[in-house]
Amino acid sequence: MSVAIDIDRLMARIFDLAKIGALPGGGCKRLALSPEDAESRALVTGWFEARGLEIHRDVIGNTWAIRADRNGGTTAPVLMGSHIDTVGTGGLYDGVLGVLGAFEVIESIDDAGIETERPLAVAFFTNEEGARFQPDMMGSGVAMGELGLDEMLASVGIDGPSVAEALAAIGAAGDEPVGALKPSCYLELHIEQGPVLEAEGLEIGVVTGVQGISWSEFTVSGATAHAGTTPMKMRRDAGVVAAAIALEARAIAASFGPPQVATVGRMRFSPDLVNVVPETAVLTVDLRNTDETELKAAEKWLFSKAETLAKVEGCTVTRRTLARFEPVVFDPDLVEEVAQGAAQLGMTARRMPSGAGHDAQMFAPHCPSAMIFVPSKDGISHNTTEFTAPDEIARGVALLAQVALTRAGHAQSEGRVQ
Amino acid sequence: MSVAIDIDRLMARIFDLAKIGALPGGGCKRLALSPEDAESRALVTGWFEARGLEIHRDVIGNTWAIRADRNGGTTAPVLMGSHIDTVGTGGLYDGVLGVLGAFEVIESIDDAGIETERPLAVAFFTNEEGARFQPDMMGSGVAMGELGLDEMLASVGIDGPSVAEALAAIGAAGDEPVGALKPSCYLELHIEQGPVLEAEGLEIGVVTGVQGISWSEFTVSGATAHAGTTPMKMRRDAGVVAAAIALEARAIAASFGPPQVATVGRMRFSPDLVNVVPETAVLTVDLRNTDETELKAAEKWLFSKAETLAKVEGCTVTRRTLARFEPVVFDPDLVEEVAQGAAQLGMTARRMPSGAGHDAQMFAPHCPSAMIFVPSKDGISHNTTEFTAPDEIARGVALLAQVALTRAGHAQSEGRVQ
Numbered sequence: 001m002s003v004a005i006d007i008d009r010l011m012a013r014i015f016d017l018a019k020i021g022a023l024p025g026g027g028c029k030r031l032a033l034s035p036e037d038a039e040s041r042a043l044v045t046g047w048f049e050a051r052g053l054e055i056h057r058d059v060i061g062n063t064w065a066i067r068a069d070r071n072g073g074t075t076a077p078v079l080m081g082s083h084i085d086t087v088g089t090g091g092l093y094d095g096v097l098g099v100l101g102a103f104e105v106i107e108s109i110d111d112a113g114i115e116t117e118r119p120l121a122v123a124f125f126t127n128e129e130g131a132r133f134q135p136d137m138m139g140s141g142v143a144m145g146e147l148g149l150d151e152m153l154a155s156v157g158i159d160g161p162s163v164a165e166a167l168a169a170i171g172a173a174g175d176e177p178v179g180a181l182k183p184s185c186y187l188e189l190h191i192e193q194g195p196v197l198e199a200e201g202l203e204i205g206v207v208t209g210v211q212g213i214s215w216s217e218f219t220v221s222g223a224t225a226h227a228g229t230t231p232m233k234m235r236r237d238a239g240v241v242a243a244a245i246a247l248e249a250r251a252i253a254a255s256f257g258p259p260q261v262a263t264v265g266r267m268r269f270s271p272d273l274v275n276v277v278p279e280t281a282v283l284t285v286d287l288r289n290t291d292e293t294e295l296k297a298a299e300k301w302l303f304s305k306a307e308t309l310a311k312v313e314g315c316t317v318t319r320r321t322l323a324r325f326e327p328v329v330f331d332p333d334l335v336e337e338v339a340q341g342a343a344q345l346g347m348t349a350r351r352m353p354s355g356a357g358h359d360a361q362m363f364a365p366h367c368p369s370a371m372i373f374v375p376s377k378d379g380i381s382h383n384t385t386e387f388t389a390p391d392e393i394a395r396g397v398a399l400l401a402q403v404a405l406t407r408a409g410h411a412q413s414e415g416r417v418q
Numbered sequence: 419m420s421v422a423i424d425i426d427r428l429m430a431r432i433f434d435l436a437k438i439g440a441l442p443g444g445g446c447k448r449l450a451l452s453p454e455d456a457e458s459r460a461l462v463t464g465w466f467e468a469r470g471l472e473i474h475r476d477v478i479g480n481t482w483a484i485r486a487d488r489n490g491g492t493t494a495p496v497l498m499g500s501h502i503d504t505v506g507t508g509g510l511y512d513g514v515l516g517v518l519g520a521f522e523v524i525e526s527i528d529d530a531g532i533e534t535e536r537p538l539a540v541a542f543f544t545n546e547e548g549a550r551f552q553p554d555m556m557g558s559g560v561a562m563g564e565l566g567l568d569e570m571l572a573s574v575g576i577d578g579p580s581v582a583e584a585l586a587a588i589g590a591a592g593d594e595p596v597g598a599l600k601p602s603c604y605l606e607l608h609i610e611q612g613p614v615l616e617a618e619g620l621e622i623g624v625v626t627g628v629q630g631i632s633w634s635e636f637t638v639s640g641a642t643a644h645a646g647t648t649p650m651k652m653r654r655d656a657g658v659v660a661a662a663i664a665l666e667a668r669a670i671a672a673s674f675g676p677p678q679v680a681t682v683g684r685m686r687f688s689p690d691l692v693n694v695v696p697e698t699a700v701l702t703v704d705l706r707n708t709d710e711t712e713l714k715a716a717e718k719w720l721f722s723k724a725e726t727l728a729k730v731e732g733c734t735v736t737r738r739t740l741a742r743f744e745p746v747v748f749d750p751d752l753v754e755e756v757a758q759g760a761a762q763l764g765m766t767a768r769r770m771p772s773g774a775g776h777d778a779q780m781f782a783p784h785c786p787s788a789m790i791f792v793p794s795k796d797g798i799s800h801n802t803t804e805f806t807a808p809d810e811i812a813r814g815v816a817l818l819a820q821v822a823l824t825r826a827g828h829a830q831s832e833g834r835v836q
Contacts, residue, residue, distance in 0.1 A: 194647025211646055215692055227681035227704040228629055228773025229612025230797060232671045239682050243664035250658050253650045263645035264657050265692045267685050267699075274633055274683045274702045274740060281685075284692045286645045322692060355646025379648060 002345060003108050003401045007394040010104040017043060017084065017100065018092045027384025028092065032085040032127035032138075033061070033163065038170035040084050044099065044124065051107055053122075056181070057174025060152065061167055062139045064123035064181055067106050069408075070115035078116075078408045079183030080105060080400060081123030082190060082359060083139075087131040091386020093191045097374070097393060098359075099124045101189045105401040109410075117409030118184055125359050126172070132157045133166070140359035143181050144366050185334060185407050186363035188371045189400045191388050193356050195379030203395050204349035205373025206339045210361045211259065211288040211353050212295045212327035217266075218245055218306055222315040224271060224279035235277055236314040239269050242281035244309045245302075245317075249285045252298050259353055260289045260298055290327045290353045327353075328361040331368035334407075338370050341402040347395055356381075372396055372403075420763060421526045421819045425812040428522040435461060435502065435518065436510045445802025446510065450503040450545035450556075451479070451581065456588035458502050462517065462542065469525055471540075474599070475592025478570065479585055480557040482541035482599055485524050487826075488533035496534075496826045497601030498523060498818060499541030500608060500777060501557075505549040509804020511609045515792070515811060516777075517542045519607045523819040527828075535827030536602055543777050544590070550575045551584075553741075558777035561599050562784050603752060603825050604781035606789045607818045609806050611774050613797025621813050622767035623791025624757045628779045629677065629706040629771050630713045630745035635684075636663055636724055640733040642689060642697035653695055654732040657687050660699035662727045663720075663735075667703045670716050677771055678707045678716055708745045708771040745771075746779040749786035752825075756788050759820040765813055774799075790814055790821075 020043065021028045021036035030036040045063060048055055053065035054074055064081065066074045082098020102122040109120065125143065130136025133155045141147035153164040167173040192198075197205050222238035246264040253262040263286040269278040285302060289295040303319060310317035335351070342349040354371060363369040374396035377387040438461065439446045439454035448454040463481060466473055471483035472492055482499065484492045500516025520540040527538065543561065548554025551573045559565035571582035585591040610616075615623050640656035664682040671680040681704040687696040703720060707713035721737060728735035753769070760767040772789060781787040792814035795805040 192647060193644055194649075195643070195652050196647070196649060199652060213646070225613070225797060226611055226773060226799060227679065227683060228631065228706050228775075229610060229614070229799075230679070230773070231612075231614060231676060232668075232679055234613050234617060234797075237668075237681075239664060239685060240668050243661035243682070243685075246657060246661035247665065250650075250655075258649060261645065261648070261650055263655075263693065263695055264661070265645060265687065265694050265696060266690050267657060267661075267687045267696075268690075269683065269685045272684050272686075275681065275704050276683050277681055278683060278685075286693050288646050355644060355648070379643060379652075381644060381647075 002398060003112050003114065003405065005104050005108045005394065005397045005401055007390055010100060010393065010397060011390050013047065013100050014092055014096060017096055021086065023089065023384055025384060028086045028090050029088050030084065030086045031088065031132040032129060033166035033170055033172060035170065037085050038172060041172060044084060047103065051110065056176055058143060058176040058178060058180055059173050060139050060142050060149065061126040061172035061174065062123065062143050062181065064121050066119050066121040067110060069117060069119045074119050076182060076184040077119035077121035078185055078404050079121045079123055080187045080404060081125060082188050083128030084124045085127055085129050087129050087382050089384050091381060091384060093386055093388050094193065094381055095128055097191055098189045101397040101400055104397050105404055108401060109405065114410050120404060120408055121183065128359055132159065133163050137357055137359055137362055140362035142178055144362045145179065146362050149178050183367050185367050186360060186369040187400060187404055188358055188360040189396050190358060190371055190373060191381060192373040192376045193381035194376065196352060197373060197375040198377065198379065200350065202350050203347045203392065204342045204399060206335060206342060206349050206351045207330060207354050207371035207373055208335055208351050209290055209330050209353050210328040210357060211290050211355050212292055213323055213325045214287040214295055214299050215322035216285050217320050217322050218283050218285065218317055220281045220310055220315050220317045222279055222313065225277040227275040227277060230277060237277050238281040238315055239278035241310050241313050241315050241317065242267060242283045245306050246283060248305045249302060252301055256294060256298055260294060262287050284322065288355060292326050295327065328364045330364055330370045334368040334370040337403050337406055338372055338399065341399050345399060345402060347399065372399055420816060421530050421532065421823065423522050423526045423812065423815045423819060425808055428518060428811065428815060429808050431465065431518050432510055432514060435514055439504065441507065441802055443802060446504045446508050447506050448502065448504045449506065449550040450547060451584035451588055451590060453588065455503055456590060459590060462502060465521065469528065474594055476561060476594040476596060476598055477591050478557050478560045478567065479544040479590035479592065480541060480561050480599065482539050484537050484539040485528060487535060487537045492537050494600060494602040495537035495539035496603055496822050497539045497541055498605045498822060499543060500606050501546030502542045503545055503547050505547050505800050507802050509799060509802060511804055511806050512611065512799055513546055515609055516607045519815040519818055522815050523822055526819060527823065532828050538822060538826055539601065546777055550577065551581050555775055555777055555780055558780035560596055562780045563597060564780050567596050601785050603785050604778060604787040605818060605822055606776055606778040607814050608776060608789055608791060609799060610791040610794045611799035612794060614770060615791065615793040616795065616797065618768065620768050621765045621810065622760045622817060624753060624760060624767050624769045625748060625772050625789035625791055626753055626769050627708055627748050627771050628746040628775060629708050629773050630710055631741055631743045632705040632713055632717050633740035634703050635738050635740050636701050636703065636735055638699045638728055638733050638735045640697055640731065643695040645693040645695060648695060655695050656699040656733055657696035659728050659731045659733050659735065660685060660701045663724050664701060666723045667720060670719055674712060674716055678712060680705050702740065706773060710744050713745065743775065746782045748782055748788045752786040752788040755821050755824055756790055756817065759817050763817060763820060765817065790817055
């Protein structure tokens with residue numbers, strides 16, 4: 001069966017929420033646990049309450065709202081969620097779609113008078129973005145025991161206060177302990193944040209997992225020298241080594257093939273003068289793969305080659321790990337249900353990994369979890385121009401409803417469903 | 419014949435001058451036309467006056483002091499000189515050696531009672547370094563008509579005032595017009611500012627000319643994209659193109675062979691984030707060669723390859739010229755005299771181009787000009803740790819005296835010379 005969702009109601013809510021922390025040129029800034037986050041939490045929680053959902057809030061501010069099952073039970077819900085915090089120059093859809101889309105699913109099901117065997121729930125998690133407090137996916141990580149509560153509460157933000165202090169400042173902490181949230185499964189609707197669906201003209205991404213991430217910072221040390229007076233053979237040019245490492249990262253991606261990706265996003269030379277051979281060069285390499293063995297092989301190749309390239313130039317290289325996450329594989333059965341749901345609803349879809357991190361990966365080790373992607377115009381995200389069209393959103397929400405209903409188990413009610 | 423120079427007197431003067439603008443950790447800061455420059459001009463001019471030399475100063479502050487010929491004439495002198503301004507973190511020898519070394523030559527000749535057929539002169543030129551006002555080699559360039567006076571006087575410094583204003587502020591301008599300085603030949607003693615002489619264990623560099631210089635800034639424009647969600651084949655990575663251009667510059671130097679050198683001293687990515695494909699990359703390429711045809715060929719190769727590399731990645735590249743000087747070839751006869759002088763004095767020497775610019779290149783089109791290099795420890799210059807040992811300096815000054823005397827034509831006097 002399918003349930004009719006109200007796209008106008010959903011879009012109105014997305015635009016209402018976007019007024020909080022709205023930036024002059026469009027987009028939003030609602031850093032985690034900021035006054036804007038407080039305001040958005042109140043607005044969304046108010047909507048949950050108005051629908052008569054049972055509100056829960058844990059000690060790190062994760063908030064979930066449950067629609068009871070046909071027997072009034074609220075345990076082990078089919079949980080749908082995401083986040084409502086944004087980066088400093090965020091868009092309207094990243095995270096918000098997963099929360100308000102889930103709420104729309106619950107409202108539509110409610111409006112249709114459909115009763116379910118399992119409760120349905122919608123949640124937003126604290127500090128998914130990591131733009132103010134490190135690490136990202138903090139709230140969901142704490143809720144699922146993947147991150148330590150005390151350590152996270154002590155994390156100090158870019159503007160001074162700790163998570164604990166920021167929670168207190170806006171009154172976002174609840175009474176429920178970590179671990180109070182025990183879903184039977186987890187579903188997250190999200191914009192793709194990449195260009196693949198749009199480029200291939202597809203409506204739905206059936207997300208199979210989250211790429212593993214390896215971030216390294218290389219510091220190459222050579223010798224400063226005069227660009228005119230130093231013969232090439234006497235140079236120890238840190239910049240040349242850095243450039244060669246950057247091209248090696250690209251070669252690794254080409255050699256391994258998809259889904260391996262490699263990105264050199266930062267590069268700095270010192271002393272950074274036109275006529276001075278760089279003494280030091282710092283660059284970052286971001287490697288991602290859905291397969292941990294492949295990712296390790298890519299790392300090994302890169303690290304080894306960086307050493308060789310430095311040695312050939314008479315330079316040295318040191319490396320530090322900025323971030324390292326193993327790939328996450330979503331529940332095959334639930335992923336299959338998403339794929340079948342899309343087919344049943346006549347939507348064009350492809351299976352794909354997520355290249356970015358999401359709250360869903362914190363749930364994956366603990367309950368069947370999966371994600372649904374809808375297209376991002378030009379692949380743009382974490383940007384005020386982030387855009388997904390209402391009809392694209394409507395399809396994603398309809399599919400979310402379809403899968404959630406299947407998982408929750410539904411009965412006909414008032415003769416309005418199949 | 420050779421004349422005995424007084425290395426202790428010279429070193430004492432070098433150290434006295436180094437007290438002006440002395441930096442806490444060693445080295446000097448005497449930016450052109452600064453109060454420190456004014457103080458150093460007064461000190462050095464005072465020494466010239468104390469020796470009884472005839473002082474001249476032109477409208478841009480170039481200062482020269484003439485020891486008359488045997489008939490009391492002061493026209494068409496054998497001119498020796500360099501500069502006494504420094505970069506922001508300069509050393510004790512760059513420029514200073516060419517001025518105080520030349521003065522030591524004149525004093526030694528004077529002390530020996532040697533009379534010459536032509537006058538001898540020592541000069542310091544305004545703003546050789548270009549650290550405060552662009553371009554460098556300004557004073558000598560104006561003196562020889564290579565740079566326009568009005569344009570140079572209007573050049574605005576990094577701290578606000580123009581050259582004209584700065585000249586007035588420290589009272590450095592003289593009454594003599596541009597072009598008043600008409601030497602019969604020009605000799606400049608300078609530290610190598612490179613590692614070649616030290617590496618090869620040689621005492622003297624017989625400078626054959628100054629490398630041509632081509633400075634380009636490339637701006638590569640691609641598309642910003644998420645490092646995780648954007649497949650490699652969909653990327654337009656400005657950073658990858660920049661890295662490839664940097665390695666191409668290195669390949670050009672390798673392919674052309676010495677004296678071609680190529681340096682990428684600056685490299686910047688934007689937005690410069692670990693997980694974002696660079697939208698823009700800016701890099702500089704410094705190409706130098708002693709042969710203009712070769713230098714043009716290197717430029718053509720680099721510019722063409724940069725276009726190709728950008729195109730392959732779906733990026734665009736623009737280029738602007740930051741600086742361009744044709745190679746300078748010093749007078750073969752005078753260069754030969756320097757080489758023969760070194761041999762006569764039993765000094766080990768090699769012919770070599772200058773990789774850096776010097777006042778001598780402004781004289782080269784107008785009168786026979788040449789330079790003498792002495793070793794720079796570790797090739798370091800434009801740095802407070804710049805160092806050349808007194809015995810190395812003594813050899814350079816003795817050779818300068820030898821060549822200057824040959825050019826000036828000398829007669830025995832008081833029986834002390836051969």
